[in-house]
Amino acid sequence: MAYANSSGAARPTHVHPQATPGYGKRSAPDQEPRRAGDFAHLPAREALIAAFVDRLPEGAAMDAKTLAANIPAYGQAACRTAIRRLSEAGHLRMVKEHRKGDGGSMHWVTRTYFSRTARGDAWWETFLRGDVVPEARHEPPARSEAYDALASLGRTDPRMTLSAADCRELEELATEWLTRGASPRDLARELTAGLPPVVHFARAMARTRLVDKMPPERVKQPVSAPLRILECTICRTPGRPEAIPGGVCGPCRGETPPEPDYAVAPAEVHDHAAEIRAALRARERSSR
Template sequence: MAASGFGKRSAPDQAPRTRDDFAHLPVREAAIASHIDRLPDGAAVDIKTLAKEIPAYGQQAVQTALNNLSDAGHLRRIRETGGEGRTQWVTRSYFSRTARDDAWWEAFLGEGGDASAPASAPAPARSVAYEALVRLGRTEPRLSLSAAECSALEGLAYEWLRRGVAPDDLVRTLAAGLPGVVHHPGAFTRTRLTEKMPPEAPSASEPPPSRRRVMECTGCGVPGRPEALPGGLCRGCRGDGPGLEPTGPADVNVRAYVSELRALARTSR
């Protein structure tokens, strides 16, 4: 796993996983994308780690593949403060098995990058709830559920997600501390979903603490505004000319963020 706060983050509202998610990509890119897609949130997805985990490709090949995945809309690297009043900057790699265009990623950047669907859009969250129940059976065979049972329990699972529980945490909680034999997985899971239901999340009436965020080039890490990083890549990494110096209309906040990033880089040398 990456250091706390760093590493992979799943983008919201992805389509359910299928065997053809990356069929549109070249073989190398598809293999690396499939590997990243299966990793849990928080896993290290830097070049060296991926090259160790996927022996078929060296570091240079992995770097090129990550650039191509960024250009195809599956990956963006974003540097942001930790939130909740913390000032530490962390770099997170947001991954989406569903390819997204630049406009989607720019909107996502502006929304704060929360990895859960908004409460006003329950349909995608319900599909995530169903998928979590399917994954529960694959993670813990004693709780293998039928399609009918997944549908029947989807509403309860969705309520967990609505209250702020991540899908991975939902699966871990349901699968923890099982008896040796589970005779009725559906009834057992329903009981756990009901009795272990977490409390309501804090009211959304109060705005969350502001989080400062800047997109980075997937290839070299230079910060820039989304419109200056088409496909998540600067001009140099796209092969269109010299590397990027952030440009665009004057934006005091963005310029302040970039200045702070550069100061952090100097102090870390």
């Protein structure tokens, strides 16, 4: 039960410092809602620090030095180890991003993406490419904005009151209006303006107007994926995701780097250098 009390103890008693603008904590997308026991699978220290980081605002500094200064129970070394283990458990990655600054110029910033929901290497690799990574949800589906706009027509003009079945039938057309840039207010205005004194079939009237007054398609602007490079959580060396599993590079995992693949064997290089030196000495003697 150490974890149950740890999140409360981890809360700062003062304002946590922010990182340099553009740096610091970023929340990973599409996380599960916060609930008790989110980090119960982690050791007590990592669970406490994860709960602390989870509640930090966007852009907060979360380097080992800052964490140690704000979590009295642990020093910098312990926080560095915890950050590594949170990375290996799939809760965070350090990412270098190419971003536009306030002056309009592009520059590199380092951000620490934190995910309350543990992610595997494949998920993080997909995220680095800029792809959307939808997660399965278990909540009941919410009503769409288009459905709500149709359901509210009766409040704008009682002659255009629609039933739930009417709203479901017309929802796809209304959604297309919103996709093309119309607002719910635009939709309500166009469906209720200039009505005859009596509307006998509101659904048919709404369908006709939704089709006949459909806004033009919006010109889609190309969206470029953000340029992101993964960094080792320990030494900050950049690399491809497959070279940094768990967010930790091979040398920091204790792996021996492979021997360099020389085009020429070292012994041949030494022999060739000796031949060159001998030739130079012979030339010097002959020129005397």
